[in-house]
Amino acid sequence: MDKQILILRGDGIGPEIMDQAIRVLHTIGETFGHSFHLTDGLIGGAAIDEAGTPLPEETIEKAKSSDAVLLGAVGGPKWDQNPSNLRPERGLLGIRKALDLYANLRPVKGFKTLTDASPLKREVIEGSDLLIVRELTGGLYFGRPSERRDNGNVVVDTLHYTKNEMTRIIKKAFESAELRSKKLTSVDKANVLESSKMWREIVETESKNYPDVTVEHVLVDACAMKLITSPKDFDTIVTENMFGDILSDEASVLTGSLGMLPSASLAENGVGLYEPAHGSAPDIAGQNIANPIAMILSAAMMLRHSFNLDAEATAIERAVEQAVNNGYHTKDLQVEGGTCLSTTDMTDQIIKQITKE
Ligand code: IPM
Ligand code: MN
Numbered sequence: 001m002d003k004q005i006l007i008l009r010g011d012g013i014g015p016e017i018m019d020q021a022i023r024v025l026h027t028i029g030e031t032f033g034h035s036f037h038l039t040d041g042l043i044g045g046a047a048i049d050e051a052g053t054p055l056p057e058e059t060i061e062k063a064k065s066s067d068a069v070l071l072g073a074v075g076g077p078k079w080d081q082n083p084s085n086l087r088p089e090r091g092l093l094g095i096r097k098a099l100d101l102y103a104n105l106r107p108v109k110g111f112k113t114l115t116d117a118s119p120l121k122r123e124v125i126e127g128s129d130l131l132i133v134r135e136l137t138g139g140l141y142f143g144r145p146s147e148r149r150d151n152g153n154v155v156v157d158t159l160h161y162t163k164n165e166m167t168r169i170i171k172k173a174f175e176s177a178e179l180r181s182k183k184l185t186s187v188d189k190a191n192v193l194e195s196s197k198m199w200r201e202i203v204e205t206e207s208k209n210y211p212d213v214t215v216e217h218v219l220v221d222a223c224a225m226k227l228i229t230s231p232k233d234f235d236t237i238v239t240e241n242m243f244g245d246i247l248s249d250e251a252s253v254l255t256g257s258l259g260m261l262p263s264a265s266l267a268e269n270g271v272g273l274y275e276p277a278h279g280s281a282p283d284i285a286g287q288n289i290a291n292p293i294a295m296i297l298s299a300a301m302m303l304r305h306s307f308n309l310d311a312e313a314t315a316i317e318r319a320v321e322q323a324v325n326n327g328y329h330t331k332d333l334q335v336e337g338g339t340c341l342s343t344t345d346m347t348d349q350i351i352k353q354i355t356k357e
Helices: 014-032 044-051 057-064 088-098 112-117 163-179 194-207 220-229 241-255 293-305 310-325 343-356
Strands: 002-010 035-041 068-073 103-109 129-135 147-149 154-156 183-188 214-219 236-239 264-266 272-274
Touching: 002 014, 002 044, 002 057, 002 088, 014 035, 014 068, 014 293, 014 310, 014 343, 035 057, 044 088, 057 088, 068 088, 068 293, 103 163, 103 241, 103 293, 112 310, 129 163, 129 241, 163 183, 163 194, 163 236, 183 194, 183 220, 183 241, 194 214, 214 220, 220 236, 220 241, 236 241, 264 293, 272 293, 293 310, 293 343, 310 343
Parallel strands: 002 035, 002 068, 068 272, 129 236, 183 214, 183 236
Antiparallel strands: 103 129, 103 264, 147 154, 264 272
């Protein structure tokens, strides 16, 4: 198989973890006989520095003519004081919108040997395995342009959704739940927000089309609590953009580190984008200590969702699991014993497992 992949390294640890995902992809290409053609593009702070904008038009064009996009991370203190249209994050939000990447899938699955890396009790998290389906192109992130009024004494951010935007992500979540254990938790704030009331109505209507999926509604505050007191009660969670952002960081605690969480951002028809759920971690950038696993697992999600290469994706996932179970980890994981490795050495261990299979 011949595929074109747009590589957006971005900022902070983005470039160094991307290099590791590329090494893994080359190994997969060699092992399974595929050619992955990589093209570089600019996004985030790197794009601001080189092209004066966080999302050059050229990047969007390259993305649209690729088979998939891999993205590292964006942001850093260097651009923190920039006006909002010149912030690296704008690049990320812009490409999500430009490619209509409405469905963000964030699987959260812990590894056995890392159970003690989580501050949560072993019996609480052991065996937890869930999928957060986050709406990615609407809500507070994409309301009317935010404004400061009345000499800066009033600020307005708007939460905007159309019925179609809600319906398509809810359908996607039902479809995802059907492929898993057929339990869907819809998370909202229907006791307060009108948007959540509409969301709940749509979930109820759509549930009739998926009779084998059990649906429950949970308010976001209660969900935040239950996620860490009884994570095993969840399987597939669907929620709007901002709630999904917050809950996915929280859920990463189950795995021991945000550095373990991959994600896929999918469009209805069109190119998909794959990126770790974590940020650019500027404090540890360039030191070869970042955890490459979320990025590598994001590449695996790309193989599965965009290229239909299930065996290849599984090979990466198994290799990661094997390497971790052999006691190898990176510095972000607070585990006793085992061997703490650099970014590149951790990747060596993963590649070793792939070539062994
Ligand atoms: C994420 C990130 C982004 C988001 C930021 C960097 C804009 O936190 O992908 O979860 O809020 O969506
Ligand atoms: Mn986030």
